[in-house]
Amino acid sequence: MNKVRVAVLGYGHLGKWHCDKAAAHSDVADFVAIVEKFPAGQEAARAKHPNVKVVSDIDEVMNEIDAAVIVTPTSTHFELVSKLLKAGKHVFCEKPVCSNDEEANKLRELAANSKLVVQVGQSERFHQAWEALRDTFANLKAPYTVKINRFAAFKGRATDVDVIQDLGIHDLDLVNFLFPHKVQSIKSQAGYKIRTKNWDHAVLDLKLEGGSRAYVTIGRNGVKEVRDLEVMSADGCVYVDLFTNKIMLGTSSQYEDGSFVKEMDYPKRDHLMLEHTHFYDSILNHKKSIVPLEDGLRAVHLVDCALKSLETDSRINVKF
Numbered sequence: 001m002n003k004v005r006v007a008v009l010g011y012g013h014l015g016k017w018h019c020d021k022a023a024a025h026s027d028v029a030d031f032v033a034i035v036e037k038f039p040a041g042q043e044a045a046r047a048k049h050p051n052v053k054v055v056s057d058i059d060e061v062m063n064e065i066d067a068a069v070i071v072t073p074t075s076t077h078f079e080l081v082s083k084l085l086k087a088g089k090h091v092f093c094e095k096p097v098c099s100n101d102e103e104a105n106k107l108r109e110l111a112a113n114s115k116l117v118v119q120v121g122q123s124e125r126f127h128q129a130w131e132a133l134r135d136t137f138a139n140l141k142a143p144y145t146v147k148i149n150r151f152a153a154f155k156g157r158a159t160d161v162d163v164i165q166d167l168g169i170h171d172l173d174l175v176n177f178l179f180p181h182k183v184q185s186i187k188s189q190a191g192y193k194i195r196t197k198n199w200d201h202a203v204l205d206l207k208l209e210g211g212s213r214a215y216v217t218i219g220r221n222g223v224k225e226v227r228d229l230e231v232m233s234a235d236g237c238v239y240v241d242l243f244t245n246k247i248m249l250g251t252s253s254q255y256e257d258g259s260f261v262k263e264m265d266y267p268k269r270d271h272l273m274l275e276h277t278h279f280y281d282s283i284l285n286h287k288k289s290i291v292p293l294e295d296g297l298r299a300v301h302l303v304d305c306a307l308k309s310l311e312t313d314s315r316i317n318v319k320f
């Protein structure tokens with residue numbers, strides 16, 4: 001295979017962007033189909049991508065593709081990922097890769113020993129800041145304290161799921177991805193249902209191995225956009241503003257210019273583009289997935305633990 005024949009499933013808010021990225025990879029991917037359930041979306045898809053087949057069900061194009069990108073609502077992910085894997089297709093699924101631990105266990109079983117590429121859309125892993133800070137985080141001495149905040153004004157999107165599944169999954173995955181100590185347990189300190197019947201705001205307290213702690217606050221009813229991460233340890237402070245793309249360090253006794261804080265800007269990147277590039281590269285060159293299924297399933301497990309903690313007001317041990 002020298003080009004991946006790919007379909008994008010879901011032509012909604014994010015699916016439109018995924019289609020643009022699939023089309024932009026014409027050197028490594030043949031963008032053959034858009035699968036969109038509803039006529040309004042199909043019409044918009046045809047207008048924007050006149051050379052791509054637009055259908056309403058994946059079964060109509062299953063024999064014409066090698067891989068699929070799933071950008072449908074979260075409640076459909078388990079069924080679609082299962083169906084595609086059973087049909088022998090490579091899958092790039094938006095986060096969350098499934099809805100709960102029960103589905104996660106079934107997907108794990110289904111994908112065991114498979115040579116298919118499964119990539120999960122944990123897109124917050126793609127900030128350039130994490131590459132700049134990789135050694136700093138890897139060498140952190142426990143105990144350290146991580147604080148992550150992610151607030152946005154209410155947009156009325158993804159209200160079928162709670163804010164932990166929708167946004168918090170990014171931050172729970174970041175704790176898992178960035179820091180050398182594993183999450184042991186989660187206690188939800190507070191949760192509020194403000195605009196929907198699901199949790200719209202949550203404050204999570206994660207215990208990490210070695211006595212470290214991570215506090216994650218996520219909300220979709222904020223009054224301003226905040227996305228930041230701070231790590232405090234005996235070595236000082238590392239702060240990252242993911243919104244303004246700035247790293248601030250207070251880890252040295254004094255910097256060259258005499259100050260106690262060093263500021264660095266880092267370039268904003270097109271995360272979706274990078275995710276597509278890695279997906280096709282993994283398939284064509286038999287490389288390990290950049291965000292493997294197991295990592296997506298762990299993120300789902302962390303969400304499950306946080307939700308159980310909110311429901312039972314107790315600390316929940318993380319199983320894996």
Ligand SMILES: NC(=O)c1ccc[n+]([C@@H]2O[C@H](COP(=O)([O-])OP(=O)(O)OC[C@H]3O[C@@H](n4cnc5c(N)ncnc54)[C@H](O)[C@@H]3O)[C@@H](O)[C@H]2O)c1
Nearest residue numbers: 010011012013014015035036037071072073074094095123
């Ligand atoms: N990585 C990120 O930062 C990020 C950001 C936004 C959304 N997402 C994820 O992307 C997914 C989609 O979010 P969205 O905001 O685009 O939702 P959306 O509701 O705007 O779009 C979903 C589209 O899928 C279509 N659809 C539903 N079932 C289908 C099926 N079986 N086959 C084909 N099409 C189907 C719907 O008609 C709709 O057009 C969600 O799982 C969400 O969590 C991830």
